[in-house]
Amino acid sequence: MNLLLSSTINEWTKLRSRKKTVFFLALIALLPFLGLPAVMKLQGGFGIAAIAGSDYPITVLNLLASFVLPLLIFMSAADMFSGEFGDKTIRSVLARPVSRFKIFFAKLIAAFSLVAAGLLLGWISSAIASFFLPHADGLPRALAESALAHAVTALPLFAICAAAVVVAMFFKHASGALAICILVYAAAKLLGFVLPQYAAWLPTAYMDWHELWIGSAATAGRIATVFSYLLGCGIVLSTLGYCAFDKKEV
Amino acid sequence: MKKKVMFIGAGLTIGSALLVTSAFANMGGADGYEAYKSAIKQTASVASATHGITLSVQDNGNELISATTTVKSSETDGGVSGQAVIRAGAEPQTFDFYDQAGEQVFKAGGSDTYYVGSNADWSDRRDHAPKDAAFGKEMENVVDALVGNLKNQVALSRSSDGGQTVDLKLTGSQIPAAANIIGSILAKQAMNAHPEQAGQGTPGSNPFGLDVRQIAAALPKLTDDIKIAEVALHAEIDGSNYLSSQKVDFTITGKDASGLAHKVVVGADMALSNIDATTPDRIDLSGKKTEAMKEWHRGR
Numbered sequence: 001m002n003l004l005l006s007s008t009i010n011e012w013t014k015l016r017s018r019k020k021t022v023f024f025l026a027l028i029a030l031l032p033f034l035g036l037p038a039v040m041k042l043q044g045g046f047g048i049a050a051i052a053g054s055d056y057p058i059t060v061l062n063l064l065a066s067f068v069l070p071l072l073i074f075m076s077a078a079d080m081f082s083g084e085f086g087d088k089t090i091r092s093v094l095a096r097p098v099s100r101f102k103i104f105f106a107k108l109i110a111a112f113s114l115v116a117a118g119l120l121l122g123w124i125s126s127a128i129a130s131f132f133l134p135h136a137d138g139l140p141r142a143l144a145e146s147a148l149a150h151a152v153t154a155l156p157l158f159a160i161c162a163a164a165v166v167v168a169m170f171f172k173h174a175s176g177a178l179a180i181c182i183l184v185y186a187a188a189k190l191l192g193f194v195l196p197q198y199a200a201w202l203p204t205a206y207m208d209w210h211e212l213w214i215g216s217a218a219t220a221g222r223i224a225t226v227f228s229y230l231l232g233c234g235i236v237l238s239t240l241g242y243c244a245f246d247k248k249e250v
Numbered sequence: 251m252k253k254k255v256m257f258i259g260a261g262l263t264i265g266s267a268l269l270v271t272s273a274f275a276n277m278g279g280a281d282g283y284e285a286y287k288s289a290i291k292q293t294a295s296v297a298s299a300t301h302g303i304t305l306s307v308q309d310n311g312n313e314l315i316s317a318t319t320t321v322k323s324s325e326t327d328g329g330v331s332g333q334a335v336i337r338a339g340a341e342p343q344t345f346d347f348y349d350q351a352g353e354q355v356f357k358a359g360g361s362d363t364y365y366v367g368s369n370a371d372w373s374d375r376r377d378h379a380p381k382d383a384a385f386g387k388e389m390e391n392v393v394d395a396l397v398g399n400l401k402n403q404v405a406l407s408r409s410s411d412g413g414q415t416v417d418l419k420l421t422g423s424q425i426p427a428a429a430n431i432i433g434s435i436l437a438k439q440a441m442n443a444h445p446e447q448a449g450q451g452t453p454g455s456n457p458f459g460l461d462v463r464q465i466a467a468a469l470p471k472l473t474d475d476i477k478i479a480e481v482a483l484h485a486e487i488d489g490s491n492y493l494s495s496q497k498v499d500f501t502i503t504g505k506d507a508s509g510l511a512h513k514v515v516v517g518a519d520m521a522l523s524n525i526d527a528t529t530p531d532r533i534d535l536s537g538k539k540t541e542a543m544k545e546w547h548r549g550r
Binding site: 042046047048049050051052054055058059062101134142193194196197200201211212214219221222224225226228229231232233234235236237238239242243246 | 401434476
């Protein structure tokens with residue numbers, strides 16, 4: 001267990017020392033404030049408050065969960081897997097007396113904790129930004145709801161994370177893996193508009209499943225179904241990713 | 251080595267078990283949405299029915315406007331008849347209308363004049379409307395795409411007598427931002443319409459005796475912080491898959507010029523009865539005071 005922990009810290013340090021990771025986290029922290037003037041101007045001009053302060057964190061979350069965070073995931077997965085295999089730096093990791101099992105999950109956990117950090121940062125900064133918008137109703141309840149929404153969004157992001165790792169295992173260069181991840185993701189999102197009945201079977205259709213959790217008419221059964229689907233996806237994909245990682249020749 | 255195989259086996263087994271569970275729970279099919287859609291199609295195919303429609307506007311819990319309409323329609327003899335009662339302010343306004351044998355007849359409760367329009371265009375258009383199945387399917391796909399993920403929000407519950415209940419409730423951020431912005435602007439426009447524009451001339455000159463000014467004046471004038479706070483749909487589907495009743499409520503919040511907060515609820519309540527057993531009322535115009543309606547249109 002100690003080996004897994006120290007390997008995770010090791011992977012996390014590598015991620016953190018990349019400039020682009022810091023850039024992405026800074027972007028997530030700034031995004032709610034960048035969007036603020038546009039929302040205020042639009043609404044002030046018409047006298048409407050379509051996006052009230054209490055809804056703002058969720059509006060930002062929709063943007064983060066469908067674009068920014070998946071991009072961060074694809075980038076990290078491409079660097080941690082394809083990139084390290086491509087430039088052979090994986091050798092120095094594998095040379096340590098740590099099993100491939102632990103190295104694989106240390107990487108997966110590190111990538112996922114980066115996403116979790118992004119979600120937390122996004123929630124804090126959009127919650128602060130929401131104070132600058134007109135409030136329709138109770139802010140404490142809205143903040144609690146948006147915290148729940150951010151927390152449950154971690155699950156579809158975990159499934160996307162595992163899927164990105166599987167894709168990255170097929171590539172020897174980070175750029176190729178990144179490009180294919182983005183293409184596949186965009187295609188899956190597009191499928192949602194063209195053939196929604198088939199897209200419902202892809203994890204990408206549930207990036208906004210937090211809508212089911214907060215004050216909607218959705219039943220507990222529906223939430224349980226989507227939960228078991230996303231968890232199942234995450235488990236199967238990470239197992240497949242591990243199989244590929246274990247067999248990969250260096 | 252053994253541990254590794256066990257882990258992979260366990261991961262794949264548990265993961266696939268979870269996936270299969272969700273497949274059996276019909277995750278891909280939005281069953282509430284599908285049930286609602288199928289009931290709408292079934293209901294649209296009825297030959298005759300009596301529709302009771304109530305539209306109401308409430309402001310902070312006080313009823314401002316209510317319009318109750320009863321419409322009897324039958325496709326077999328092509329007739330429609332109905333009564334409407336509109337309450338906005340003190341005096342209720344009543345209003346009768348008939349569509350019989352290619353002519354439309356309107357009468358306001360306060361007058362004894364029947365306005366008759368022989369607007370053949372209407373009937374023609376309705377009779378020859380293309381009932382193209384392929385076109386209908388295309389439109390259905392377009393609507394499905396526009397509804398998108400919202401269809402997952404439609405909850406379905408079954409009652410013991412074979413009926414179904416469909417519920418949809420969207421609050422705040424669940425309403426797509428674009429729809430909320432457009433809806434808020436439309437709501438603002440509707441509430442701040444100038445009476446001179448809405449009501450045509452003086453109340454007395456209105457041919458139907460329908461005082462639009464009275465209705466427009468009853469609405470609160472929201473000017474700031476207008477937003478659509480909630481959209482709720484509740485529909486009852488009976489055992490024969492007809493939409494026996496449905497209710498749609500839009501909650502709009504905002505402030506008027508004096509800074510007073512308003513919560514306006516615009517609701518529509520629709521009920522269906524006497525399916526395939528409705529005969530529209532007919533009116534015999536002989537000996538009654540009538541006026542041609544086309545002239546009124548031209549005169550404007």
